[in-house]
Amino acid sequence: MVKSRLSFKFAGCLVSSLILNLLFIINIYVGGQWNLSWSSRAAAEAEAVAATSCSGHGRAYLDGLVVDGNTEPVCECNACYTGPDCSQYIPHCMANADGGDPLFLEPFWLQHAASSALVVAGWHRMSYSFDGSTYISKELERLIRKVHALVGNAVTENRFIIFGTGSTQVLSAAAYALSLENSSSPAGVVASVPYYALYKEQAEYFSSEKFKFQGDANAWKNKSDTSTNMIEVVTSPNNPDGRLNKVILQGPNVKTIYDRAYYWPHFTPITAPADEDLMVFTLSKLSGHAGSRFGWAVVKDENVYNRMTIHMQLSSMGVSRDSQLRAFKLLKAALEGEGRELFDFAYQTMKTRWERLTRTLSLSKRFSVQKINPQYCTFYNKFREFSPAYAWLKCEREEDKDCYAVLKEAKIIARQGNRFGSEDRYVRLSLVRSQDDFDILIKRLNKLVSEEDGAKIM
Amino acid sequence: MVKSRLSFKFAGCLVSSLILNLLFIINIYVGGQWNLSWSSRAAAEAEAVAATSCSGHGRAYLDGLVVDGNTEPVCECNACYTGPDCSQYIPHCMANADGGDPLFLEPFWLQHAASSALVVAGWHRMSYSFDGSTYISKELERLIRKVHALVGNAVTENRFIIFGTGSTQVLSAAAYALSLENSSSPAGVVASVPYYALYKEQAEYFSSEKFKFQGDANAWKNKSDTSTNMIEVVTSPNNPDGRLNKVILQGPNVKTIYDRAYYWPHFTPITAPADEDLMVFTLSKLSGHAGSRFGWAVVKDENVYNRMTIHMQLSSMGVSRDSQLRAFKLLKAALEGEGRELFDFAYQTMKTRWERLTRTLSLSKRFSVQKINPQYCTFYNKFREFSPAYAWLKCEREEDKDCYAVLKEAKIIARQGNRFGSEDRYVRLSLVRSQDDFDILIKRLNKLVSEEDGAKIM
Structure with a gap:
C-alpha cells in the first residue's frame, strides 16, 4: 500500500x-522567438546597453563612449544631470530651450520597444540603389502615404514623393529645383518674418547663381517688378510662432515651398489636407527622430520632382538606406493598431506643456507669448487649441530690448529674435525637448516671474 | 519486487x-542569448527575411516589396535573373558593368552575420547631436583612426575627421571649404583626365559663385596666371584607371583635395601612409556599404575642418545617426581578431577577378586595359599587382571610336570615356559589382573576343 x-x-x-x-x-522550437541564430549576439548586446541605469536622466547607447576599463558604453546625461548614472542634479545649470530636439517623443518609443526595434543584417542593402533603379524605398513611400491619409494632413494621391537627408536637404533641393534654368538673374528666396533661419543661411551659404535670399516676403508684396522670379517659403505651422501661415506673394513668377514640418496633430489643429505644389515634411517632427536625418517632399509637378531627384543624386546619392530602413520600421510601428497612439501621446504631451507654460506666464506682465484662436481639427473632430513646438516669447518691458539677455540672466538659453528676421524683443523657447529640459525651463521661468514685483520695486 | x-x-x-x-x-536563464525581451520580435523578423531563398541570385530585405497576399518581402533578383526565387536566368540580358556598386563584398558580410548584425532600439539617438554638442560619433571616429592605423594607408594622428553623407557630400563640403571667402572670382576646380565625373557635375550643378569647374588639371600646369585660386582634385588611386595619381598643380594659390576612396589593399598596393592636407574616404569602397552613404575626410587645418562642419550643418545637419551606428558596427566587426579578414577577402576577390579579365583580354587585339607596374605594399609586405576597382578599357581598332557602342552591341553596359573627360575610345568597366554581374561580364567579353578573328576576316 x-x-x-x-x-x-x-x-x-x-x-x-x-x-x-x-x-x-x-x-524553443515552435515559439519562434527563441530559436535565433546570427541575430542573438547583437540582440543581447543591445538589450544590455538599454538596461543600463541612467536614473531616468540620461541614456546609454550602443555607440556611446566606452571609458577605459569598461566594456559597456557610459550613460550620456541630460543637461543639468551628471554622475556615472546621471543621478546628480546640477543646481545652477542653464535651462536649455534653444534647439528643436524633439526628445518629448522619446518616452513613446521606450513604451513601444518591441514594435519599434530593428535588426539590420550586415549585408542589408549594400547597393547604391533599390532594385537597380531608384534611391527610394517603395515600401517606405507607401507607409508615408498611409500616415498622411490617416492624419488627413496632406493629399498624396497622384503626387510624387522624394526623400532627403532631413528636411534640411529637401529644402535646398526644392530651392534649386524651383530656380529657373539658364536664367540671367537669380530667383529671390523670401519668407515672412518671423522665419526659420535655415532658409536664409542655406541660400547665403551655397552662394548659388540660381537663387539669393531676399528677406521678408511682406516687403515684396506690392513691388511692381513682376519680372523677378521669386520663391516664397511658407512655413505652416510657422517656426517660431506656430501660426498656419499662408502664401503672401502671388503671380506667374512666384513659386512656393510649403514647409509643413510641424503640420501634425502634436502641434496644431489639422484644418484640411494640405494640397500645395511642393510640401516638405520631416520624420524629426513626426516621430521625434531628428538624428535619423530623414525628410520628404510631396510634389505635384513631375519636372520639379525630377530636378529634385538630380539634386539628391549630386549632393549625396540619395538618402542613407539605413535611415530609410529605420524610418520604415518606426512608421510601421506607429501605424500598428489604429495608428493613433503616437499622435495621442504627442498631442497630450504638448498640450500639458502648454498648460504649464501658460499657467506660469499668466502671472507675468513682463513676458507674453503668441495667442492663436482654436480651430476645428479634422483629426480629432473637434475644436482645439494650438500646441506649437515653440513659444514665441515677447519681453514687454520697454527696457528689455534684448530678451535673450534677460532670459540668459535668469539661466535660460533661448534663441534670439534676430535669428528669425525679427526684433530681439522676441525669443523662441523650444517646448519639444526632453522632459528634464522642459521641467527646468518651467522652474526657471517660475522663478523669473515670481521675482517680477520685486524687480519692479527695485 | x-x-x-x-x-x-x-x-x-x-x-x-x-x-x-x-x-x-x-x-534560458544563464545562456544569455535566450532571455531576450523587446528585441526578439525584430530579430525573428529579420532572420525570417534573411532565410528567404533567392537561389543565390538575389536577396530579400526587411523593407523589400511585399506583394499582395504575402506577409514576407519578395526576392529582389540580381540583373539577368528572375522568377519568385531568382532561379531563372535571362539568356540575352545585358551585362551591367556601369556603376561602382561594391557588391563584391557582400559574401564577406554573409559569412560574418553574427558579428555584423545590428539591433537598433526605437529610441536610439533621437537627438540632433551627440552629447549636446557634435554631429559626430566619437567612438566611430576612434574606429576609423584604428582602421587607418591597421592598414597604414593614412596618417590620422593630430588630424581632424569629419563625416559626410557618402564621400559625395564630403567632396562638395571640401570644395566649399577650400574656396576663399569674399573672393571676387570663383576658385577653379580641376582634375587630371581621365577623372571621376562627379567633381565636374557637382560644381556645375551647384553653380556657386565660390568655385567653377575648369577641366583638366594638365591644361593649367604652365599657365602664368598665378592669381587664380585653384582647387585640384587628385584621385589616387584614380577612378577610372586605378593609378596612384599625384598632384599636378603647385603654388601658393593651389589647394588640393585628395580623393582616397580606393586607397585600400583591395585595389592597390599601399605604398605609404597618405599624409595630405585633405583626404576623402568612403565606407562604400572599404566595406562595400554604398547604400549607407557614409564618407569621411581627414583634415590637417582646423579652419578648413570648421568650414566643412558648417557645410554639413547647413546642407543636412550632419550625417544620419543610423548610418553612423551602422558604420560603427561594421567597422567593429571588421576589426575583430587581427582585423585583416576583410582586406584578405577583398584583395583575393579583386585579384581573382583581374586574373579572369586579363586571361580573357590576353587573346584580344581589339581591346586593351591599363597596365600598372607592381609596387611594394606595406600592408602585405611584398610587391604586388594593382587590382583596381575598374578596368579602363580601350577599343584599339581605328573604326571603334565609340567603344561604348561596341560593347553595347555585345550586350555589355560600360561607362563612356567622355564622362571622364576622355575620348570615347575608352570605357570604364566596373569590376566591383556582384559575382553574377562579373560572371556575365566575363562571359560576354569572352564571346566578343572569341569573335575577333571572324570579324577581322569579314
Whole structure:
C-alpha cells in the first residue's frame, strides 16, 4: 500500500516533469522567438546597453563612449544631470530651450520597444540603389502615404514623393529645383518674418547663381517688378510662432515651398489636407527622430520632382538606406493598431506643456507669448487649441530690448529674435525637448516671474 | 519486487526528466542569448527575411516589396535573373558593368552575420547631436583612426575627421571649404583626365559663385596666371584607371583635395601612409556599404575642418545617426581578431577577378586595359599587382571610336570615356559589382573576343 502510494507520487512527478519538458521544447522550437541564430549576439548586446541605469536622466547607447576599463558604453546625461548614472542634479545649470530636439517623443518609443526595434543584417542593402533603379524605398513611400491619409494632413494621391537627408536637404533641393534654368538673374528666396533661419543661411551659404535670399516676403508684396522670379517659403505651422501661415506673394513668377514640418496633430489643429505644389515634411517632427536625418517632399509637378531627384543624386546619392530602413520600421510601428497612439501621446504631451507654460506666464506682465484662436481639427473632430513646438516669447518691458539677455540672466538659453528676421524683443523657447529640459525651463521661468514685483520695486 | 522495479524505473525517468528541465532552465536563464525581451520580435523578423531563398541570385530585405497576399518581402533578383526565387536566368540580358556598386563584398558580410548584425532600439539617438554638442560619433571616429592605423594607408594622428553623407557630400563640403571667402572670382576646380565625373557635375550643378569647374588639371600646369585660386582634385588611386595619381598643380594659390576612396589593399598596393592636407574616404569602397552613404575626410587645418562642419550643418545637419551606428558596427566587426579578414577577402576577390579579365583580354587585339607596374605594399609586405576597382578599357581598332557602342552591341553596359573627360575610345568597366554581374561580364567579353578573328576576316 505504501509502495503503491509512492509509485503514484512518482508517476505524478514524472508526468509533471515531462509536461514541463514538453513546454520547454515547444517554446524553443515552435515559439519562434527563441530559436535565433546570427541575430542573438547583437540582440543581447543591445538589450544590455538599454538596461543600463541612467536614473531616468540620461541614456546609454550602443555607440556611446566606452571609458577605459569598461566594456559597456557610459550613460550620456541630460543637461543639468551628471554622475556615472546621471543621478546628480546640477543646481545652477542653464535651462536649455534653444534647439528643436524633439526628445518629448522619446518616452513613446521606450513604451513601444518591441514594435519599434530593428535588426539590420550586415549585408542589408549594400547597393547604391533599390532594385537597380531608384534611391527610394517603395515600401517606405507607401507607409508615408498611409500616415498622411490617416492624419488627413496632406493629399498624396497622384503626387510624387522624394526623400532627403532631413528636411534640411529637401529644402535646398526644392530651392534649386524651383530656380529657373539658364536664367540671367537669380530667383529671390523670401519668407515672412518671423522665419526659420535655415532658409536664409542655406541660400547665403551655397552662394548659388540660381537663387539669393531676399528677406521678408511682406516687403515684396506690392513691388511692381513682376519680372523677378521669386520663391516664397511658407512655413505652416510657422517656426517660431506656430501660426498656419499662408502664401503672401502671388503671380506667374512666384513659386512656393510649403514647409509643413510641424503640420501634425502634436502641434496644431489639422484644418484640411494640405494640397500645395511642393510640401516638405520631416520624420524629426513626426516621430521625434531628428538624428535619423530623414525628410520628404510631396510634389505635384513631375519636372520639379525630377530636378529634385538630380539634386539628391549630386549632393549625396540619395538618402542613407539605413535611415530609410529605420524610418520604415518606426512608421510601421506607429501605424500598428489604429495608428493613433503616437499622435495621442504627442498631442497630450504638448498640450500639458502648454498648460504649464501658460499657467506660469499668466502671472507675468513682463513676458507674453503668441495667442492663436482654436480651430476645428479634422483629426480629432473637434475644436482645439494650438500646441506649437515653440513659444514665441515677447519681453514687454520697454527696457528689455534684448530678451535673450534677460532670459540668459535668469539661466535660460533661448534663441534670439534676430535669428528669425525679427526684433530681439522676441525669443523662441523650444517646448519639444526632453522632459528634464522642459521641467527646468518651467522652474526657471517660475522663478523669473515670481521675482517680477520685486524687480519692479527695485 | 515488480512494484519495486517499476518504482526504480519511474525514479530513473523522473531524474532524467528533471535533469532535462534543469538544462532547459540553465539555457534560458544563464545562456544569455535566450532571455531576450523587446528585441526578439525584430530579430525573428529579420532572420525570417534573411532565410528567404533567392537561389543565390538575389536577396530579400526587411523593407523589400511585399506583394499582395504575402506577409514576407519578395526576392529582389540580381540583373539577368528572375522568377519568385531568382532561379531563372535571362539568356540575352545585358551585362551591367556601369556603376561602382561594391557588391563584391557582400559574401564577406554573409559569412560574418553574427558579428555584423545590428539591433537598433526605437529610441536610439533621437537627438540632433551627440552629447549636446557634435554631429559626430566619437567612438566611430576612434574606429576609423584604428582602421587607418591597421592598414597604414593614412596618417590620422593630430588630424581632424569629419563625416559626410557618402564621400559625395564630403567632396562638395571640401570644395566649399577650400574656396576663399569674399573672393571676387570663383576658385577653379580641376582634375587630371581621365577623372571621376562627379567633381565636374557637382560644381556645375551647384553653380556657386565660390568655385567653377575648369577641366583638366594638365591644361593649367604652365599657365602664368598665378592669381587664380585653384582647387585640384587628385584621385589616387584614380577612378577610372586605378593609378596612384599625384598632384599636378603647385603654388601658393593651389589647394588640393585628395580623393582616397580606393586607397585600400583591395585595389592597390599601399605604398605609404597618405599624409595630405585633405583626404576623402568612403565606407562604400572599404566595406562595400554604398547604400549607407557614409564618407569621411581627414583634415590637417582646423579652419578648413570648421568650414566643412558648417557645410554639413547647413546642407543636412550632419550625417544620419543610423548610418553612423551602422558604420560603427561594421567597422567593429571588421576589426575583430587581427582585423585583416576583410582586406584578405577583398584583395583575393579583386585579384581573382583581374586574373579572369586579363586571361580573357590576353587573346584580344581589339581591346586593351591599363597596365600598372607592381609596387611594394606595406600592408602585405611584398610587391604586388594593382587590382583596381575598374578596368579602363580601350577599343584599339581605328573604326571603334565609340567603344561604348561596341560593347553595347555585345550586350555589355560600360561607362563612356567622355564622362571622364576622355575620348570615347575608352570605357570604364566596373569590376566591383556582384559575382553574377562579373560572371556575365566575363562571359560576354569572352564571346566578343572569341569573335575577333571572324570579324577581322569579314
